[in-house]
Amino acid sequence: MSTFNFPESIRSRPVYGTLQAQVGKSHLMIADAHGAEAVLEMAAKEPAMMAQSHIIYIPKGTQFGLQIQALKPAQYYEGPSYAAAVSRIKRVLSDAAMGLQIYLSGTEGLIGQAQYEVMQAGFDYTAIQTEHRGSVARRMQCVHCKGITEDVMIDPFQCSHCGLNLFVRDHYSRRLAAFQGVCIDAEEPGNVPLSVELYS
Amino acid sequence: MNIQFNDETFRDDYSFKNSQRAIDRFPFPFHEDSYMYSVNMEQHQGGPVDSVYEKRFDVDEHYVSEMRDREMVLADDPLRCQSLPHMTLAGWDLLELIMVSKSEDYPELFELHREGANWHWINKPLGIDDRFVFMDDTTLPYGPMEYITRQTQGDFCVLDQREENLWMDAGIVTTQADWSLDFDIGMNFFEWHAPVPLAHEKGIFKRALKFLLNIQQGAPARRLNWTMTVNPLLDTSPENYHKWGVQKMSLTPQNLAEKQYLRVELQTFFRLPRSNALVFPIRCYLMSFKDIVSKPKWGRRLHRVVRDIPEELATYKGFIDNRPMMLEFLSRYDDGLPTSFGVWPDSHTEPALIESTS
Amino acid sequence: MNVPAPNSTAPKLTGAEKIDVTITAIVPLNDLVTRFEFKRSDGSLFPTFSGGAHTVVEMQDGDRKRLNPYSLMSDPANRETFAISVRRDDEGRGGSLFMHNKVKIGDPMVISYPVNLFSLDLRARKHLFIAGGIGITPFLAQIKQLVRTNGNWELHYSCRNASLGSYVDELTQKYPHSVHIHYDDEKDFIDLENLLHGQPIGTHLYVCGPKGMIEWVRSTAGAAGWPTAHIHYEEFLAPKPGKPFAVRLAKSGVTVKVGAHESLLEAIERLGVEAPYLCRGGACGQCETDVIESDGAFMHRDHWLEDEEKALGVKIMPCVSRFEGKTLVLDR
Numbered sequence: 001m002s003t004f005n006f007p008e009s010i011r012s013r014p015v016y017g018t019l020q021a022q023v024g025k026s027h028l029m030i031a032d033a034h035g036a037e038a039v040l041e042m043a044a045k046e047p048a049m050m051a052q053s054h055i056i057y058i059p060k061g062t063q064f065g066l067q068i069q070a071l072k073p074a075q076y077y078e079g080p081s082y083a084a085a086v087s088r089i090k091r092v093l094s095d096a097a098m099g100l101q102i103y104l105s106g107t108e109g110l111i112g113q114a115q116y117e118v119m120q121a122g123f124d125y126t127a128i129q130t131e132h133r134g135s136v137a138r139r140m141q142c143v144h145c146k147g148i149t150e151d152v153m154i155d156p157f158q159c160s161h162c163g164l165n166l167f168v169r170d171h172y173s174r175r176l177a178a179f180q181g182v183c184i185d186a187e188e189p190g191n192v193p194l195s196v197e198l199y200s
Numbered sequence: 201m202n203i204q205f206n207d208e209t210f211r212d213d214y215s216f217k218n219s220q221r222a223i224d225r226f227p228f229p230f231h232e233d234s235y236m237y238s239v240n241m242e243q244h245q246g247g248p249v250d251s252v253y254e255k256r257f258d259v260d261e262h263y264v265s266e267m268r269d270r271e272m273v274l275a276d277d278p279l280r281c282q283s284l285p286h287m288t289l290a291g292w293d294l295l296e297l298i299m300v301s302k303s304e305d306y307p308e309l310f311e312l313h314r315e316g317a318n319w320h321w322i323n324k325p326l327g328i329d330d331r332f333v334f335m336d337d338t339t340l341p342y343g344p345m346e347y348i349t350r351q352t353q354g355d356f357c358v359l360d361q362r363e364e365n366l367w368m369d370a371g372i373v374t375t376q377a378d379w380s381l382d383f384d385i386g387m388n389f390f391e392w393h394a395p396v397p398l399a400h401e402k403g404i405f406k407r408a409l410k411f412l413l414n415i416q417q418g419a420p421a422r423r424l425n426w427t428m429t430v431n432p433l434l435d436t437s438p439e440n441y442h443k444w445g446v447q448k449m450s451l452t453p454q455n456l457a458e459k460q461y462l463r464v465e466l467q468t469f470f471r472l473p474r475s476n477a478l479v480f481p482i483r484c485y486l487m488s489f490k491d492i493v494s495k496p497k498w499g500r501r502l503h504r505v506v507r508d509i510p511e512e513l514a515t516y517k518g519f520i521d522n523r524p525m526m527l528e529f530l531s532r533y534d535d536g537l538p539t540s541f542g543v544w545p546d547s548h549t550e551p552a553l554i555e556s557t558s
Numbered sequence: 559m560n561v562p563a564p565n566s567t568a569p570k571l572t573g574a575e576k577i578d579v580t581i582t583a584i585v586p587l588n589d590l591v592t593r594f595e596f597k598r599s600d601g602s603l604f605p606t607f608s609g610g611a612h613t614v615v616e617m618q619d620g621d622r623k624r625l626n627p628y629s630l631m632s633d634p635a636n637r638e639t640f641a642i643s644v645r646r647d648d649e650g651r652g653g654s655l656f657m658h659n660k661v662k663i664g665d666p667m668v669i670s671y672p673v674n675l676f677s678l679d680l681r682a683r684k685h686l687f688i689a690g691g692i693g694i695t696p697f698l699a700q701i702k703q704l705v706r707t708n709g710n711w712e713l714h715y716s717c718r719n720a721s722l723g724s725y726v727d728e729l730t731q732k733y734p735h736s737v738h739i740h741y742d743d744e745k746d747f748i749d750l751e752n753l754l755h756g757q758p759i760g761t762h763l764y765v766c767g768p769k770g771m772i773e774w775v776r777s778t779a780g781a782a783g784w785p786t787a788h789i790h791y792e793e794f795l796a797p798k799p800g801k802p803f804a805v806r807l808a809k810s811g812v813t814v815k816v817g818a819h820e821s822l823l824e825a826i827e828r829l830g831v832e833a834p835y836l837c838r839g840g841a842c843g844q845c846e847t848d849v850i851e852s853d854g855a856f857m858h859r860d861h862w863l864e865d866e867e868k869a870l871g872v873k874i875m876p877c878v879s880r881f882e883g884k885t886l887v888l889d890r
Contacts (some may be wrong), residue, residue, distance in 0.1 A: 012387060012394035024783030025755065028879020053372055096759040099783040122683040127785030128365075143380055143438045147277075154372055172397055175386040186445025187521075286680035289707060333705075362679055363787055414844060416837065417605055417673045418575040474634065474703070476608040476677040 002034035002133040005137035005200075015110070016132040021046035024098035027053040028092060029073075030114045032082065034134030035106025036064030042103070043071045043140060046178060050074070054092060055084055058110065073181040082113055083129055093121040105131040112177030125174060141178035142166055148178055154195040156184045165192045205264040205325060208478060211272075216432035219261055225486050227252045228495075228543050229464050231422040232444070233504040235513075237406045244468050252466055253422070256301040257352055258483065261311065266353050266375070266434065273349070273374040273435050279382040280437070282310045283344050283358070283370035290356030290358045291345035292335055293307055293472035294479050298348045303342065323351055328496050339396035345370055354466075354483035357381075359389075361476055366412060368392050369477075375434040375484045377427045378441070378518065392458045397512040415478060417471045425465040425482075426518040428526075432461055451522050457490040458530050462502070489529060495545040496553050498512075506530060560662065566821070573614065573625075574670040577604070579640070581665045587643065591692060591724045592658055595632075599880060603637040605753045607672035609700030609825065610792070612711045613640065614800055614838060616671040617655045624652040627765075627794050627822075627839050628670055629695040633702040640669070643724060645692040648795055651819050673836050676766070676792035678703070683760030684712040687773050688748065690767020691718065694725060696792060700731070712736050719743040754782045765791045792890065794839030795859055797821035806887045807831055808850050822876035826890060832890060833876065840878040847874055847888050854883010 006015075013197040019042040021027075021116050027049055032041050043050055045181060056076040059065055079085035100116055104111045124128050147161030155168035155175050159181065166181030173180070185191050208215045218226070247253025252260075271282055277285035283291055296526040299321055311322040317334045332339035340347045349356045358370035358414065359472055366389045373381035384392045389409045390400075399405055429436055430448045451459055466483040506519075506526055514520040519549035535554040540546050580797035586592045598604060606632055617624040632641035642800070647654045661667070668821040678685060678698050685704060687697045694715055704711050713733075717723040719741055728738045740746045754763070763784060765775040772791045779789050799819045806813045807826065823845055828835045836842040840860030849872050858868040860875035867873050874888070 010389040010394035011400065022783060023781060053359070093759060097755070098757045098788065099755065099758060100759060101783055120444060122681060124785055124787035126787050142381070144442050146382070149646050169395070170381070173383050173386070176383065180380075180383055180438075183442040183445065186442045187448050189446065267680070289680065360680070361677070414834070414842075416671055416673055417607070418576040473606040475676045475680065478609075479807055 002037055004132065004136055004199075006136075007131075009170045011146065012172050014112070014130075014172055014174075016111070018132045019051050019103050019105055019129050019131045022101040022129065024101035025097065027101045027103065028096070029053060029055045029103040029105070030057075030085075030089065030110070031055070031104070032058040032106035032110040033060040033062045034064075034132075035104075035110065035131070036062065036068055036133075038066070038105035038131040038133050039103070040067055040071070047071075056089060057157065058082055058085055058106075058179075065070045082110060086113070086117065089117050093117060093123075096121065101129070102127070103129045103131075106133055107135050107137065108132060109137070109177070112139060112172075112174070115174065116177045117172065138168065138198065140166070140181045141173070141176050142181050144183060148176075149181070151199075153180075155196055156192060156195055157181070168198065201243055202410075203259065203261055203263070207263045208262070208265045210265070210269045210304060210432055210434040212431075214431050216265075216486065218263070218370045218487055221250075222261055222493065223487065223491050224258075224545070224547075226491075227424055227463075227464050227466055227485055228492075228498050228501075228545065229426040230505050231543050232541060233501050233539060234508050235505045236510075237402060237404045239404060239411060241411055241421045242423070243369050243406075244420040244470075251479040252483075252485065255305040256420070256468075256470075256542050257298060257305070257354075257481070258466070259302070259306055259325075261358055267326060267351060269434055270350060270372075270374045270492045271436075272340070277439060280374050280439075281349070281372040282381060282385050283343055283345055286387065286455060287345070287358055287360065287370035287475075287477070288337065288343065290360070290472050290475035290477035290479070291343055293474050293477065294356070294358060295344040295348040295441055297472065297479070298352055346372060352481075354481045355446055357480040357482070358472075359478045359480055361478060364413065366409065366478060374437075376427075376437055376482075377429075377465065377484075378436050378438055380438045382439075383416055393521060395516075397531050398510070412469060415471050417473055420468055420470040422466065422468040423531050425467055427463050427465075428516045428522075429461045429486065430522070432488075434484060434486075440451065448518070448522065451525060453505065453528060456525055458492075460489045460526060460529075461486045462489070462492055462550055489526070491532040493530070495547060495550075496533075497539050497546055499530065499553065500535070500537065503527065503530035503534035574673050576616075576668050576670055578666050579669055581661055581663050582639070582669060584661065584663055587724045588722050588844065590722060591643055592644050593631075593641055593643045594638050594657065594661065596667070596669065597639060604640055605671065605887070606637060607634045607699075608674050609676050610676035610678060610696045611672035611674035611699070612676075612696075612794070612837065613642065613672055614836075615657075616668040617653060617661075619652065619654045619660070623827075624651075624653045624656065625835075626837055627837050629699070630677075630854060631695040631847070633700040633703070634699050635706065643692065643695050649797070649859065651799060655795070659878055666884040673840050674840075676836055678709075678764075679762045679788075679790065681760075682762035683710065683758055684762070685709060686757060686761055686763045687711065687713040687715075688750075688752075688763070688765040688767070688771075689713065689715045690765075691722075692718070692724070693765075693767030693771070695766075697764070700764075703731075705733075714738045714740065714748050716740045716748055716771070734755075749820070750778045750841040751782065751825060754779055754784065761791065763786050766792050769793060778888075785890070792841065793861065794837065794841065794863075795878045796839070797878045797881075798859065799823075801882055803854075803881050803883070803886065806885075807880070807890045808887050809890055818882070821878065822874070822880060827877060830888060836876060838877045841873055843875075845877050846874055847873055847890050848872065849874055850889050851884065851887040852881070852883040853882055853887060856881055 021147045043161045050071045053073040055073045073130040086200040094101045140149045140152045142159040145162035164183045169180040252258045299312045302310040313320040322332045355373045359366040360369040371381045464485045578599040580599045582597045583595035612627045612629045628642035644657045646658045810831045814825045834844045836844045843862045857880040859878040
């Protein structure tokens, strides 16, 4: 099962919904890994939307590509990583028109980064459909060195850039598409609790 | 009034000090012997002569040194000052508000001469004499918000207003109580306050937002907030927490009186005319426990507040570990006598401390 | 808000700050619309304002005080003069008739500081304005603001006929490529569906005009997939006359009879009971008042309360809404 019920948290922590087809002139779907399941479920309910849909998919080792292609979207792209897909995302948004509907599904890292590009295009983030699927790993920013560590699964964790021991906050920045990591042993250097798996 | 500007530091050797005048006008934040969140807003239309509430932007003896500290922070980390592209107009609004206010309120320190869009600004304490074209970004060395806030004490958050919310879309933040502008920029009112405990549940932020959304041109408002800091360190940023956090452990019963500071924020709110944005200056005043207990009423009251504050708040404000040591010191200045209502020291009417005989 | 004020001045919630002004020009534009220009009576400068702001004009009509909101339509950067344009409403409660018939050059008046409930979203890549009739006024100020800051905008302005097209000539002369005029009597209507189709991502849509037009634009844009955060509208409602009714104000301990041509808010003010307001047109939410008890029917006319709140009958916006029935007790 690729869904996960996040416990209730603070107001800055993103909340995800369930992708629902919206009335619109065209549709852009960006998904990674198990995010494909959310797209497949939406398309099963609203197959007609596929004729106006552009799907950008990053499988991350999953096997949903053929199923997505079988939906016969107007445009389809499969990329090896988000970094590889982002120039295409920017290009698509650069001459998009109002009436476009946007759907993001998969990991928090994918949703957050794609949402940032959509916001940069001048589109209000509240109008984006999002659905979390798959890994609950987090994209974390070290507030000290500003380095991003992808796919963090434990708390506390060590910053992959500056090496500080960081605790995982629920405070989230849409602009950075990342949660905040803050030094856990600043007051007593070396006093670092054992790491535990997130949501364990 | 003739302000003698201190030559002092807020880092390394911490030569910061408050004069007797600064102690007398310190904005002590507790109006009664206990503390809980409240919206506690009032109009910001002047106040008692020589109080920090008198002028729209208070200038005090720390001005020149604070601006030097800000310059150092920005040189180290330019991300402490940011403005999203749509906030430039609000930056001009802010520049105008501060230049007009300061030149009217402190004519001996600041001058503004305007001929149409050609402006001439003189800041005597900082030795600045600049001519520029209002609303022409290319005629200033920085963006308008950065230019004027490098010359004004306090942090500044410039909030865009839309969809019944306020958005932290620009700011300069170098004297903060442990929050990151670089991380929080772009957030709405509830999001940037998300880490604050208890207040959401009490509906404080909902009511505060409703009040702030309706602040109108010509009717600014203000409130006080507070926290605790070890050493007179202005820049208690999360960015550098791994460097300054350890200072909290340097507190001892022997040095606490001089090293432990009450940190008070005078927060003001002005509607900006051209952009319809709201500017939220956060002005920081620091005072050592030693100076606080020189006012018998403040000493008694601070002891009671620190003793009775809920654990969540003491944790959030970062002094839970040092609380026992703080209480040990403060209890010596609390003889149990009642205190008068209100924030003023009432030095002439409050009884002196009854020295314990033990 | 418990206010232990260092200097005890509680925040003032009743209306915005006031400015004493003198009428310096009265310019009839056509059969229905007249422009009124103000200067400050003390000779000082007005504050600047943001396009879309309104001012509340106080009219002393005999022993009756009327307070009506009007969009500021002058250049926001012009601090010498404020201007409003007023459409005469022969069926209204008399505010516009007072302005048209009784106000003379040189008269002193009191207006409020500018308040903006219809501001531009400055993030917009493009501003698309739809105006109907007198709804052009806020856009006149917004256009002047955007021209100064090199903003990207386009106006579609619908008027009944050429003789009632206020400011049409000025707009088409100054901005021939950005302004599009449509006259009803020429059967030339805004082709909205086509217009909305193909607008670049990041466009914000603004509409001001009659109620039916606002609803048409909002629903058409919604059906074309425009997010609500990109759609802005302003409609000031004038309070409508109705049957007189009685209200008990619980906190103040008084009962007031609301006249047929008077709003509930005006009746409360007439008794000297302080009641907050900003727009007096059902839009800003400031005058929201709790209902303690009621037996009868509410005539909710505001844009502020949610439909569910209206149905529950636990809140009322006294600036525009009325009541018919046996008992009404308010928490005021």
